[in-house]
Amino acid sequence: MTANLEGMAPTTETKGEGPPDTGDKPKVALAIGAHPDDTDFGCAGTAHLWSKAGWDFYYCVVTDGSKGTSDKALTSDELPDLRQTEQRAAASKLGVKDVIFLKGHVDGELTVNRTLLGDIVRVIRKLKPYAVFTHEPQQVFHNNAFVNHNDHRATGMTTVDAIYPTARDRLNFPEHLEEGLDVHNVKDIFIWGNDNPNFSTDITDAVETKVQALLQHTSQFGGGEEFLKFVRERWKDEDGHYYERFRRVTMAR
DSSP: OOSOSSSOOOOOOBTTOOOOOOTTSOOEEEEEESSTTHHHHHHHHHHHHHHHTTOEEEEEEOSOOOSOOOOTTOOTTTHHHHHHHHHHHHHHHHTOOEEEEOSSOOTTOOOOOHHHHHHHHHHHHHHOOSEEEEEOSSOSEETTTEEOOHHHHHHHHHHHHHHTTGGGOTTSSTHHHHTTOOOOOOOEEEEESOSSOOEEEEOTTTHHHHHHHHTTOTTTOOOOHHHHHHHHHHTBOTTSOBEEEEEEEEOOO
């Protein structure tokens, strides 16, 4: 592999780029997040704009989301179903085609392992996305302001490993072939939460839709004025526009 996350220095960021030209390949994108709401923080504006541009944009949620709340009235048994409902409502606001929830991966306990790898590879081989969006796999701290949750890092790293080489190699998880799922090569990777982005989507026309998607996650956010100010200011640039920023890796083969 000549294009990868390690050996490829990020280029200067270009603001306001649109979706890639897929040529004769289907316009399919997949965002893989560790928890319900992660994909909405990471790429909801892009998902909305690309969907309006004719892309089939899918979400995949890795863990059950059973621990992410400060509401003392909610239990780990109640949270997974509630958070799935919230995530589907958010995706509906954005025009996301479907949400896939993996099974058997507990919130806060995610590790990089063969089972998780196989689950993500199966989704990639099923949907055959041209572009995959996911978490930054290596940084522990983001912009000296956030800790990159261990579940995020495990999801990002496993997704990268799933893209290359696992999903493309027929001798990895051959049982998928028996299920009718052929191998697949992802062309573009978009990493959110990276401190050196080289690709931006201008989401100014979609930022309120992104906010409304985030507000569907009522078990996580109260929707008060402080939260609304935070989510609006987080993506605002000095030029007054709003951007979602990614490290883009275009696979050489």
